Amino acid sequence: MKRLSLFICITCVLSLLVFGCSDPLIRHKVLTDFFDGVPDLPPLEQLCEDNLGDMFNKYYEERLAEAATGSIEEERIVTASGSSHPPYAEKNCQGCHNFKNKNLLIVPVEQLCETCHVGFVKGKYIHGPVSVRACLACHVPHSSKHKSLLQESVSDICAKCHREERLASQMHKLVIKNNMECVDCHDAHGGSTPYFLK
Numbered sequence: 001m002k003r004l005s006l007f008i009c010i011t012c013v014l015s016l017l018v019f020g021c022s023d024p025l026i027r028h029k030v031l032t033d034f035f036d037g038v039p040d041l042p043p044l045e046q047l048c049e050d051n052l053g054d055m056f057n058k059y060y061e062e063r064l065a066e067a068a069t070g071s072i073e074e075e076r077i078v079t080a081s082g083s084s085h086p087p088y089a090e091k092n093c094q095g096c097h098n099f100k101n102k103n104l105l106i107v108p109v110e111q112l113c114e115t116c117h118v119g120f121v122k123g124k125y126i127h128g129p130v131s132v133r134a135c136l137a138c139h140v141p142h143s144s145k146h147k148s149l150l151q152e153s154v155s156d157i158c159a160k161c162h163r164e165e166r167l168a169s170q171m172h173k174l175v176i177k178n179n180m181e182c183v184d185c186h187d188a189h190g191g192s193t194p195y196f197l198k
Contacts, residue, residue: 041091082145087116089143096141110134126190137161138188158182 031038087095095116098106105112110133121130129137138157139149150157166172175185182188187196 082143083147083149084143085141085149088141109136121189123187123191123193123196125192125194125196127188127196130189154181154183158188 028038028041087093094106096106096112097104103109107115113135114133129135138151138160140151141149144150146153146157148154152160185198187198190196191198
């Protein structure tokens with residue numbers, strides 16, 4: 001009798017989790033924990049469209065319109081294969097987004113990255129964009145054809161802003177000639193030494 005009661009309780013709890021849960025990601029995780037052969041989740045865009053409806057469509061229509069006018073880069077919308085942000089790859093939109101908020105994010109954009117990436121910037125010297133929490137100056141939020149979700153390749157990202165003559169220009173020319181990257185010597189986020197030297 002105790003086994004039957006336990007079975008009924010477990011069945012009720014699983015039923016509530018599976019059928020009463022409005023988040024398709026949680027529902028899928030619960031199902032795959034207990035059952036084999038559960039179908040994969042649909043592609044992210046389809047998952048958002050099916051579960052967020054009008055909010056999803058309005059958000060992406062605005063983003064595509066902005067990309068068409070050049071006010072945002074199209075690469076920030078288009079999925080690519082170089083690197084992918086784990087919440088995006090896991091189809092966990094709600095890790096960063098709240099489509100009911102005016103800014104469509106769970107917190108203001110300059111606070112968003114630090115909800116997960118806590119304390120990774122250390123040292124007395126902090127790179128300008130990092131100091132004002134402008135992560136999107138170098139990175140894209142979802143996926144990129146470059147590693148580390150960079151907007152440009154590691155070789156080109158620094159030149160996006162740093163166009164002036166380098167203090168040690170001869171050394172930098174030699175470094176570039178030998179196919180070294182800026183990040184081989186400098187920490188892109190900051191550090192304990194001037195010029196973020198490693």
